[in-house]
Amino acid sequence: MSDFLELCKQRQSCRGFSEQPVEHDTLARCVEAGRLAHSACNAQPWSFVVVENPEVVAQIAQCGQPLHQNAWLGSTKAFIIILEEHAVLSPVISCFLDSQYFAKGDLGAATAYVCLEAAAQGLGSCIIGVYDRKKICELLNIPVEKQFGALIALGHPLNTTIRSKKRKAFEDIVRFV
Numbered sequence: 132m133s134d135f136l137e138l139c140k141q142r143q144s145c146r147g148f149s150e151q152p153v154e155h156d157t158l159a160r161c162v163e164a165g166r167l168a169h170s171a172c173n174a175q176p177w178s179f180v181v182v183e184n185p186e187v188v189a190q191i192a193q194c195g196q197p198l199h200q201n202a203w204l205g206s207t208k209a210f211i212i213i214l215e216e217h218a219v220l221s222p223v224i225s226c227f228l229d230s231q232y233f234a235k236g237d238l239g240a241a242t243a244y245v246c247l248e249a250a251a252q253g254l255g256s257c258i259i260g261v262y263d264r265k266k267i268c269e270l271l272n273i274p275v276e277k278q279f280g281a282l283i284a285l286g287h288p289l290n291t292t293i294r295s296k297k298r299k300a301f302e303d304i305v306r307f308v
């Protein structure tokens with residue numbers, strides 16, 4: 132897809148995946164897109180865990196339903212977890228700001244890149260907001276103090292219809308000066 136805005140319109144949260152497995156190389160491409168994201172001082176305060184083993188995927192899916200929401204997660208074929216890592220900022224900037232000051236924004240950018248590449252590959256994705264982080268850390272041998280930038284569920288969408296976006300009106304949120 133050469134039209135980036137069109138890709139932005141096509142990317143949508145997918146809440147139901149088909150039985151079709153997701154290729155290892157496709158997942159690697161999604162992570163590669165995240166790796167290429169911009170970050171403050173190019174600190175790249177992230178690392179990625181790709182979960183593709185079906186048994187482990189099923190266990191992570193359980194961790195994504197602590198409030199019994201997101202029941203559809205059971206159909207997920209892979210997860211990408213973006214972990215927050217220590218950011219080394221330039222000395223001038225780190226005099227003023229905590230090293231992790233920009234990290235959340237940087238992780239957001241990497242998350243968006245992963246999801247957009249997934250959409251470009253015809254995959255569905257959904258970022259999961261509420262999950263049992265400690266249990267996931269246990270299952271994946273991640274240090275328990277590690278913060279997550281994102282937990283992203285992936286698979287081939289069951290429903291490929293592109294919904295119209297519900298967004299605030301352009302004129303309500305944009306001001307040209």
Ligand SMILES: Cc1cc2nc3c(=O)[nH]c(=O)nc-3n(C[C@H](O)[C@H](O)[C@H](O)COP(=O)(O)O)c2cc1C
Nearest residue numbers: 142143144145146201257258259260261294296297
């Ligand atoms: C940080 C974050 C957490 C989210 N958590 C969930 C979630 O737990 N379950 C879910 O179905 N969607 C979740 N979403 C998806 C949002 O609901 C979705 O992005 C928003 O409604 C806009 O719709 P769209 O992604 O289809 O354009 C999450 C999105 C973000 C960015």
